[in-house]
Amino acid sequence: MSKATPSGSSPAGLRERKKARTRSTVQEVALRLFHQQGYDQTTVEQIAAAAEISPSTFFRYFPSKEDVVLYDALDPLLIESFRAQPARLPPVAAMRAAMHEVFDALSPEQVADQRDRAAMALSVPSLQNAWIGELLRTQLMVASLVAERTGREPDDLEVRVHAGALLGALLGALLPGTSDAAALSNDFVTGADAALDLVEAGLPLLHRAHTKSTTM
Amino acid sequence: MSKATPSGSSPAGLRERKKARTRSTVQEVALRLFHQQGYDQTTVEQIAAAAEISPSTFFRYFPSKEDVVLYDALDPLLIESFRAQPARLPPVAAMRAAMHEVFDALSPEQVADQRDRAAMALSVPSLQNAWIGELLRTQLMVASLVAERTGREPDDLEVRVHAGALLGALLGALLPGTSDAAALSNDFVTGADAALDLVEAGLPLLHRAHTKSTTM
DNA sequence: ACTTTGATGGTAGTGACTGTCAAAAGGAGG
DNA sequence: CCTCCTTTTGACAGTCACTACCATCAAAGT
Numbered sequence: 272m273s274k275a276t277p278s279g280s281s282p283a284g285l286r287e288r289k290k291a292r293t294r295s296t297v298q299e300v301a302l303r304l305f306h307q308q309g310y311d312q313t314t315v316e317q318i319a320a321a322a323e324i325s326p327s328t329f330f331r332y333f334p335s336k337e338d339v340v341l342y343d344a345l346d347p348l349l350i351e352s353f354r355a356q357p358a359r360l361p362p363v364a365a366m367r368a369a370m371h372e373v374f375d376a377l378s379p380e381q382v383a384d385q386r387d388r389a390a391m392a393l394s395v396p397s398l399q400n401a402w403i404g405e406l407l408r409t410q411l412m413v414a415s416l417v418a419e420r421t422g423r424e425p426d427d428l429e430v431r432v433h434a435g436a437l438l439g440a441l442l443g444a445l446l447p448g449t450s451d452a453a454a455l456s457n458d459f460v461t462g463a464d465a466a467l468d469l470v471e472a473g474l475p476l477l478h479r480a481h482t483k484s485t486t487m
Numbered sequence: 488m489s490k491a492t493p494s495g496s497s498p499a500g501l502r503e504r505k506k507a508r509t510r511s512t513v514q515e516v517a518l519r520l521f522h523q524q525g526y527d528q529t530t531v532e533q534i535a536a537a538a539e540i541s542p543s544t545f546f547r548y549f550p551s552k553e554d555v556v557l558y559d560a561l562d563p564l565l566i567e568s569f570r571a572q573p574a575r576l577p578p579v580a581a582m583r584a585a586m587h588e589v590f591d592a593l594s595p596e597q598v599a600d601q602r603d604r605a606a607m608a609l610s611v612p613s614l615q616n617a618w619i620g621e622l623l624r625t626q627l628m629v630a631s632l633v634a635e636r637t638g639r640e641p642d643d644l645e646v647r648v649h650a651g652a653l654l655g656a657l658l659g660a661l662l663p664g665t666s667d668a669a670a671l672s673n674d675f676v677t678g679a680d681a682a683l684d685l686v687e688a689g690l691p692l693l694h695r696a697h698t699k700s701t702t703m
Numbered sequence: 704a705c706t707t708t709g710a711t712g713g714t715a716g717t718g719a720c721t722g723t724c725a726a727a728a729g730g731a732g733g
Numbered sequence: 734c735c736t737c738c739t740t741t742t743g744a745c746a747g748t749c750a751c752t753a754c755c756a757t758c759a760a761a762g763t
Contacts, residue, residue: 286709286760314749325712330751400620407619410659431659432682439655443626443647466648473689502729502740530718541743546720 294332297322301339302388310340310395337401340392345385346409349373353416362417363437367467374460389445403442410438440466510548513538517555518604526556526611553617556608561601562625565589569632578633579653583683590676605661619658626654656682 300322304313315336319326333339352372356365374382392402414434415425423430444466516538520529531552535542549555568588572581590598608618630650631641639646660682 284761289760290710315751316749326751327713328711331710334751336750399623400616403619403623404616407615407658410655414659428660428678428681429685432656432685433659435655435657435659435682436652436686437655439626439651439653439658440648441651442623442655443630443649443651444644462644465644466651469645469648470652500730505729506741531720532718542720543744544742547741550720552719 293322293324297324297329297332298339298342302384302391305340305391306387310391310398337398340388340398341401341405343388345373350412350416353413354419358420360420362413362420362433363467363471365420366413366437367464370460370463393445406438406442410434413438437470440470509538509540513540513545513548514555514558518607521556521607522603526607526614553614556604556614557617557621559604561589566628566632569629570635574636576636578629578636578649579683579687581636582629582653583680586676586679609661622654622658626650629654653686656686 297318301313301318304318304321315329316326318339319329322329333342349369353365353369356368360368377385392398410431411425411434414431417423417434418425418427418430421430441463444462513534517529517534520534520537531545532542534555535545538545549558565585569581569585572584576584593601608614626647627641627650630647633639633650634641634643634646637646657679660678
């Protein structure tokens with residue numbers, strides 16, 4: 272009651288702001304170290320030292336070393352945006368719109384950071400697994416969003432298969448070494464777009480030889 | 488020259504057979520322990536002791552604790568079968584045929600083992616990630632198989648997206664809690680079939696409202 | 704100022720995994 | 734059967750991620 276919010280952007284108490292700042296500092300420092308010496312060659316102890324905190328504190332901010340790389344402040348935004356898309360848009364279109372909305376608002380610098388993080392997550396084997404795991408959780412969430420959007424149950428077979436195909440397609444496009452991909456050249460938004468196009472077209476490759484095998 | 492192969496099935500030297508036997512013993516013992524006390528509660532030391540080998544030797548057979556669960560002797564068979572399908576079958580149909588061919592040849596006991604392993608891999612968080620990671624590698628391989636089959640390059644965008652959608656769809660069907668799924672009730676082959684049906688049908692859910700957004 | 708709450712640093716441990724080395728066991732040749 | 738070579742094994746030591754547990758110290762509310 273007695274306070275006017277002091278410095279503007281962050282509405283929360285002083286304590287919370289310090290926490291947020293520390294978390295972001297730790298992540299920055301860690302990513303820098305990873306970039307310099309490699310992920311496996313960097314110990315948590317080093318990160319903690321460079322960020323001027325104790326190793327114990329590190330694990331209070333990030334449940335594991337992997338999470339320093341995986342933590343993405345953008346995710347909630349993307350979800351929110353996806354959910355906010357007009358209800359009648361089919362899921363793929365909504366996903367496309369959400370991606371554009373979020374990424375277009377980013378500074379080039381932020382986009383570069385995103386790409387770096389993604390590149391690292393995909394190139395380091397130990398991170399790969401964790402990253403994909405993250406994607407899985409995303410799939411489940413996307414499934415429930417798709418469910419919302421189509422008025423079905425989140426554990427409906429069609430919904431899950433749909434979400435899986437959607438995510439899998441995106442992943443396929445983003446994977447390192449995909450050729451067509453403007454994905455690699457500029458922003459991966461372009462690559463993702465291309466993938467979504469394919470899904471919308473019904474994965475044409477599938478139907479080349481139009482063999483309809485009965486359910487058995 | 489001087490020896491007739493003594494016991495039939497395994498053509499290799501005595502040494503190799505012992506290795507194979509040990510590996511399979513270790514896996515059996517480990518899975519039993521995991522089933523009894525849980526994955527996280529079982530230490531490598533315990534497994535080694537129960538299998539009557541040293542901890543060092545354990546890691547010579549399996550690069551990590553996770554791999555004891557993940558190692559699947561069936562994978563190569565599935566790949567071989569997929570590859571052996573008639574060339575003109577579209578990939579989804581080929582995948583379906585391969586799955587049936589391999590799983591139909593299994594004893595009910597083996598099928599049960601498969602399901603147990605899958606259930607464990609999906610329910611234990613640490614294993615989830617590793618398992619999905621394994622799937623990723625599978626995706627890349629499926630991509631190259633699809634490439635063979637369609638005469639395209641393995642790093643072609645369409646090929647990768649296709650493989651991703653295929654795997655993602657399967658994953659969506661197999662995920663715990665999927666409702667329609669005969670997947671859970673009997674064999675997951677049925678669930679997988681249903682998923683493949685959906686993909687073959689072009690993911691109908693997608694096209695409800697036929698909004699065609701231009702590539703931008 | 705006083706209390707309660709929550710964040711921090713330190714210490715001690717567990718457990719997965721790695722590297723090295725010497726001993727045992729498989730396999731080929733005399 | 735004995736010898737030489739290769740591979741497999743076990744034991745030891747060490748690293749590192751991660752987990753309590755505890756005492757200290759800063760923030761928030763009264």
